[in-house]
Amino acid sequence: MDNDIVISSRIRLARNLKNYKFATKINQEEAYKIIDEVKKVIENIDFTSKLEFELHYLKDIPDIEQNILIEQHIISPQLAKNKDKSAFMISKDKNITIMLNEEDHIRLQVLNSGLKLEECLKTANEIDDILEENLDYAFDKDLGYVTSCPTNLGTGMRASAMLHLPALSVTNQLEKILLAISQIGVAVRGVYGEGTKSMGNLYQISNQGTLGAEEETLCGRIRQITMQIIEKESATRQHLLDNNRIYIENEIYRAYGILKNARIIDTQESMKLLSIIKMGIEMGILEGMDNKNIDKLMIKVQANNIQMMLNEGFTKKERNLKRAEILRNEI
Amino acid sequence: MDNDIVISSRIRLARNLKNYKFATKINQEEAYKIIDEVKKVIENIDFTSKLEFELHYLKDIPDIEQNILIEQHIISPQLAKNKDKSAFMISKDKNITIMLNEEDHIRLQVLNSGLKLEECLKTANEIDDILEENLDYAFDKDLGYVTSCPTNLGTGMRASAMLHLPALSVTNQLEKILLAISQIGVAVRGVYGEGTKSMGNLYQISNQGTLGAEEETLCGRIRQITMQIIEKESATRQHLLDNNRIYIENEIYRAYGILKNARIIDTQESMKLLSIIKMGIEMGILEGMDNKNIDKLMIKVQANNIQMMLNEGFTKKERNLKRAEILRNEI
Numbered sequence: 224m225d226n227d228i229v230i231s232s233r234i235r236l237a238r239n240l241k242n243y244k245f246a247t248k249i250n251q252e253e254a255y256k257i258i259d260e261v262k263k264v265i266e267n268i269d270f271t272s273k274l275e276f277e278l279h280y281l282k283d284i285p286d287i288e289q290n291i292l293i294e295q296h297i298i299s300p301q302l303a304k305n306k307d308k309s310a311f312m313i314s315k316d317k318n319i320t321i322m323l324n325e326e327d328h329i330r331l332q333v334l335n336s337g338l339k340l341e342e343c344l345k346t347a348n349e350i351d352d353i354l355e356e357n358l359d360y361a362f363d364k365d366l367g368y369v370t371s372c373p374t375n376l377g378t379g380m381r382a383s384a385m386l387h388l389p390a391l392s393v394t395n396q397l398e399k400i401l402l403a404i405s406q407i408g409v410a411v412r413g414v415y416g417e418g419t420k421s422m423g424n425l426y427q428i429s430n431q432g433t434l435g436a437e438e439e440t441l442c443g444r445i446r447q448i449t450m451q452i453i454e455k456e457s458a459t460r461q462h463l464l465d466n467n468r469i470y471i472e473n474e475i476y477r478a479y480g481i482l483k484n485a486r487i488i489d490t491q492e493s494m495k496l497l498s499i500i501k502m503g504i505e506m507g508i509l510e511g512m513d514n515k516n517i518d519k520l521m522i523k524v525q526a527n528n529i530q531m532m533l534n535e536g537f538t539k540k541e542r543n544l545k546r547a548e549i550l551r552n553e554i
Numbered sequence: 555m556d557n558d559i560v561i562s563s564r565i566r567l568a569r570n571l572k573n574y575k576f577a578t579k580i581n582q583e584e585a586y587k588i589i590d591e592v593k594k595v596i597e598n599i600d601f602t603s604k605l606e607f608e609l610h611y612l613k614d615i616p617d618i619e620q621n622i623l624i625e626q627h628i629i630s631p632q633l634a635k636n637k638d639k640s641a642f643m644i645s646k647d648k649n650i651t652i653m654l655n656e657e658d659h660i661r662l663q664v665l666n667s668g669l670k671l672e673e674c675l676k677t678a679n680e681i682d683d684i685l686e687e688n689l690d691y692a693f694d695k696d697l698g699y700v701t702s703c704p705t706n707l708g709t710g711m712r713a714s715a716m717l718h719l720p721a722l723s724v725t726n727q728l729e730k731i732l733l734a735i736s737q738i739g740v741a742v743r744g745v746y747g748e749g750t751k752s753m754g755n756l757y758q759i760s761n762q763g764t765l766g767a768e769e770e771t772l773c774g775r776i777r778q779i780t781m782q783i784i785e786k787e788s789a790t791r792q793h794l795l796d797n798n799r800i801y802i803e804n805e806i807y808r809a810y811g812i813l814k815n816a817r818i819i820d821t822q823e824s825m826k827l828l829s830i831i832k833m834g835i836e837m838g839i840l841e842g843m844d845n846k847n848i849d850k851l852m853i854k855v856q857a858n859n860i861q862m863m864l865n866e867g868f869t870k871k872e873r874n875l876k877r878a879e880i881l882r883n884e885i
Contacts, residue, residue: 480815483815486800487801544800
């Protein structure tokens with residue numbers, strides 16, 4: 224069940240080049256020089272084919288496609304905001320992205336499904352080591368890696384796990400837990416949606432500080448807290464099955480009935496119902512359905528993904544119709 | 555569409571026998587004498603076989619079955635309250651009931667599906683004439699038929715139509731219309747549920763006064779108002795289809811999805827969703843479904859009907875489970 228609850232793990236390293244001003248202060252010419260420097264290093268690495276990288280300049284990507292990349296967590300909103308100066312390199316398997324001229328010159332992120340923070344860190348370190356050998360990183364022997372925002376000083380690392388917590392959510396335990404972990408230096412964010420607002424019971428937890436501890440230590444701390452939350456979510460699911468099976472079945476089948484029949488549905492409701500269905504599959508209540516398909520649908524129902532499928536029609540109403548059609552066909 | 559909107563028509567005549575105190579004042583012996591008198595008259599009529607009557611004493615019927623008869627509109631709650639003294643005769647086709655020692659000695663009611671007030675009145679008058687020839691009715695030449703409650707004085711007749719008004723309801727026009735007709739001497743009652751609270755968008759409209767007008771006139775007035783409401787409901791449905799088809803489809807299919815999948819459902823929600831499905835069938839949106847079956851389900855989902863099907867278990871929770879099972883199987 225662990226792998227069901229942890230949707231994905233992610234490591235992000237923030238790095239800057241010594242001989243340039245911070246990304247927020249440079250002009251386009253300087254920005255493209257940085258992109259060129261990184262590109263050359265990456266292109267010269269003798270990767271396996273799945274790690275081959277492709278470079279994309281943000282200025283060449285239509286807004287709608289940028290938004291889809293954001294919804295897919297491939298790039299950050301900040302990168303899209305700097306589109307005159309920014310670019311990203313992405314590996315063929317789409318698990319590694321090197322964002323260039325986001326808040327920092329280099330934002331290297333490695334993604335993996337399930338709880339695989341250490342694996343992500345290992346890959347990130349390998350690429351980071353090669354970059355460091357070939358580029359002049361801004362590094363201070365006392366502070367560590369110098370970053371644009373002081374919260375990233377030190378290791379420049381953020382380790383995060385995306386968790387699916389429907390049982391803790393329906394039993395109203397979530398708020399308390401999330402408050403408790405936020406008090407021990409762990410950040411909790413909703414995935415999609417503004418600020419910390421969660422959609423589909425998806426939550427991202429990550430380290431808040433990056434200073435004064437080794438990468439492995441920070442990473443281990445996030446893994447440990449993640450394990451504790453998994454345990455609580457699992458125990459709550461089991462408790463629901465043992466004591467309130469018919470209530471939880473009712474919720475799950477109603478969610479299924481609505482997704483299978485609605486003609487109009489917005490993102491927020493889709494995510495909520497998909498989350499319940501996902502739990503239903505994982506609990507063994509809904510049979511013959513593919514959990515991975517639900518994960519994909521959670522991205523597919525996002526506004527820009529839907530918009531991309533519409534040849535014409537650009538209103539919220541038309542997206543709500545198209546979204547309902549996709550869900551009816553694919554659930 | 556008229557026949558879809560008017561579920562049923564009903565005529566009720568209130569009569570009392572001259573030589574007895576009112577039903578509320580008599581003892582059991584007197585009550586049973588009245589029952590005997592009426593029984594003898596009815597048994598001697600040479601009816602067609604479908605009009606043959608059966609007599610049932612309320613004291614012989616278990617409470618749960620009495621409640622089911624109430625939910626089926628065959629007897630009134632008042633008749634069940636007088637169970638030591640009351641009885642009813644019911645025709646084989648169940649369209650005619652003669653309640654004995656309800657509020658009045660005789661409450662003759664004739665029911666028909668669709669808008670058939672005149673037909674109901676004709677049948678009621680035929681039976682009433684025979685009763686009047688053979689019994690001593692309490693009748694005052696100025697006031698008309700003498701009844702226990704003064705609101706029934708005069709004709710002693712109530713003409714009512716049960717209407718299904720989902721489109722007027724979802725477009726929030728209903729309250730205004732019902733208020734307007736209540737101001738011209740027409741009563742509006744919810745069907746099932748306490749007081750005037752409606753379930754499943756079902757409303758019963760009937761004449762408030764019974765004095766100072768011929769039966770045919772009162773009946774014609776109710777028919778006329780019913781026709782006006784039908785016209786408004788039909789026009790609103792057409793307007794919804796023309797202008798908001800996808801919204802109304804969304805409501806209808808969601809209702810279907812929930813009824814087809816829920817594991818727990820209460821009476822109120824069942825009625826609301828069945829009402830929407832009924833409209834969907836009548837609008838031609840849901841195909842291959844039998845409207846008459848939905849009408850039957852609207853009675854079947856009532857609490858006592860559900861209770862009767864349960865061999866064991868007498869809690870609201872168990873009824874909500876059973877109700878959901880029936881709806882899943884029969885929709």
